[in-house]
Amino acid sequence: MGMESSAEAPQPVRAVLGAVGGWIERLGRIWVEGQIAELSRRGRMAYITLRDPVANVSVRVVCQRSVLDAQSPPPEAGARVVVHAKPDFYEVRGTFSLRALEIRHVGLGELLARLEQLRRTLTAEGLFDAARKRPLPFLPNTVGLVCGRDSAAERDVLENGRRRWPAVRFEVRPVAVQGDRAVREVTEALKELDAHPDVDVIVIARGGGSLEDLLPFSDEALVRAVAAAGTPVVSAIGHEQDAPLLDHVADVRASTPTDAAKRTVPDVGEQAQIIRELRDRARRVITGSLQREAAWLEGIRSRPALASPVREVDRLTEQVLELRDRARRSLTVSLDRAGDGLAHTRARLHALSPATTLARGYAIVRRDDGSVVRSAQETAPGETVSVRLAEGSVTAIVDGVRTDESEE
Known part of the structure; x- marks a missing residue:
C-alpha cells in the first residue's frame, strides 16, 4: 500500500x-x-x-x-x-x-543446455537462415578486423591477407576477447566498423580456448548485433571443433583466423594464374574459330563457281546454246510434221473437191433458183438451166428429157 x-x-x-x-x-x-x-x-x-x-x-x-x-x-x-x-x-x-x-x-552441462536453448530460439527467429547470409565481396576495399590486442589471431589475418593481396587495407579494432568486457567491446567495435564507409567486410577473430573463454561469442546481444549489421561478417572464433553461436549467424564461418584471411582476401598469384588460364583458353577458342572459318572459306574458294567463274559462264552458255538448238530442232520437226499433215489434208480436200470432179469432165446443172438438178426428170423441155464446167459455165435450154441411162 x-x-x-x-x-x-x-x-x-x-x-x-x-x-x-x-x-x-x-x-x-x-x-x-x-x-x-x-x-x-x-x-x-x-x-x-x-x-x-x-x-x-x-x-x-x-x-x-x-x-x-x-x-x-x-x-x-x-x-x-x-x-x-x-x-x-x-x-x-x-x-x-x-x-x-x-x-x-x-556447470558446463547447464551452460551447454542454455546455449542450446538460445540456439533454438534464434533459429526459430530466422537469424541462422542461409537465405539471409550475404556473399563476400570479391576484392574488398578495406577489411575490418575485430580481435584481441597484439594477438596471434591479428597477426595471422594481417600477414596472410597482405601476403595474398599486398594492396589490401585493414581497419583493426583491438578488444577484449574474453571476460566480462568482451561482449560490450566486440559489439561496439562491430557497430563502429559497420558504420565505416570504406569497410566492405568485417572479420571477428580470436584463437582457440575453453568453452568458458568462448562464451562471449555466444552472447545473445552480440549475435543479434551481427545479424543486424549491414556489412558481411566473417566469424573466425577458435578452431575447427569450436562452434559458438556467432559462427551460425555470421555470413561466412572460417575455421581459423588464417582461413578467414583466405576467404576475405583473394590471392593475387591465384588470380593471376586464373587470368592466364582464361586468357589461354580464350586464345585457343579464338584460334580454333579462326581456323574453322579459314577452312570453310578455303572450301568455298575451291568450288568451281569461285575457282573459275568464266568456266561456269561457258558451261551455262553451252547449256543455253544446246537448249536453243534442241528448241529449234523440236520446232522444225513440229513444223515439218504440221506441214505433212496439212499436205495430206489438202490432198484429201483436193480429192473430194467438186472442182476436181469437174476437171474429170463432169458438170453441175442448176436451175435459175440455184438449186442443183440431180435427175433428168426434174427438168422440163424449154427450161433454162446453167451448166457449170471445170472452166467456166454455159446457159442452156432443155430440148428434151430422156430417162434411159444407156448413154453416159
Whole structure:
C-alpha cells in the first residue's frame, strides 16, 4: 500500500527509505544468474558486481569471503555464476544490493543446455537462415578486423591477407576477447566498423580456448548485433571443433583466423594464374574459330563457281546454246510434221473437191433458183438451166428429157 503524503504533510526521507527497505525485505530469497564483472576482497567481506550480459545491467552483491571461497576454485572476474541471495536495502545510503548466501559456478552441462536453448530460439527467429547470409565481396576495399590486442589471431589475418593481396587495407579494432568486457567491446567495435564507409567486410577473430573463454561469442546481444549489421561478417572464433553461436549467424564461418584471411582476401598469384588460364583458353577458342572459318572459306574458294567463274559462264552458255538448238530442232520437226499433215489434208480436200470432179469432165446443172438438178426428170423441155464446167459455165435450154441411162 502507498504511503499517505501531501505537500503540506510530506514524509521524511528516513520514512520513505524505511518503507522501501520494508518492501524489499518482503521479496524473500532468490536465485540470480549473471557474470562477475568486478570482484574485490576487503577483509572478511567480498564485493561483486554481477552483470547481465544481455541487458547490460548490473547489481551489487555483498557476501562473506567464506561464501566466495566455498567454491573450488573460487569464482573470478568473467565467470558465470548462480547466486542465492537475499535482497538488501541500505537505508543510510539508499542503495540496493544482494547479500549472497551461496555462490555456485554455472556447470558446463547447464551452460551447454542454455546455449542450446538460445540456439533454438534464434533459429526459430530466422537469424541462422542461409537465405539471409550475404556473399563476400570479391576484392574488398578495406577489411575490418575485430580481435584481441597484439594477438596471434591479428597477426595471422594481417600477414596472410597482405601476403595474398599486398594492396589490401585493414581497419583493426583491438578488444577484449574474453571476460566480462568482451561482449560490450566486440559489439561496439562491430557497430563502429559497420558504420565505416570504406569497410566492405568485417572479420571477428580470436584463437582457440575453453568453452568458458568462448562464451562471449555466444552472447545473445552480440549475435543479434551481427545479424543486424549491414556489412558481411566473417566469424573466425577458435578452431575447427569450436562452434559458438556467432559462427551460425555470421555470413561466412572460417575455421581459423588464417582461413578467414583466405576467404576475405583473394590471392593475387591465384588470380593471376586464373587470368592466364582464361586468357589461354580464350586464345585457343579464338584460334580454333579462326581456323574453322579459314577452312570453310578455303572450301568455298575451291568450288568451281569461285575457282573459275568464266568456266561456269561457258558451261551455262553451252547449256543455253544446246537448249536453243534442241528448241529449234523440236520446232522444225513440229513444223515439218504440221506441214505433212496439212499436205495430206489438202490432198484429201483436193480429192473430194467438186472442182476436181469437174476437171474429170463432169458438170453441175442448176436451175435459175440455184438449186442443183440431180435427175433428168426434174427438168422440163424449154427450161433454162446453167451448166457449170471445170472452166467456166454455159446457159442452156432443155430440148428434151430422156430417162434411159444407156448413154453416159
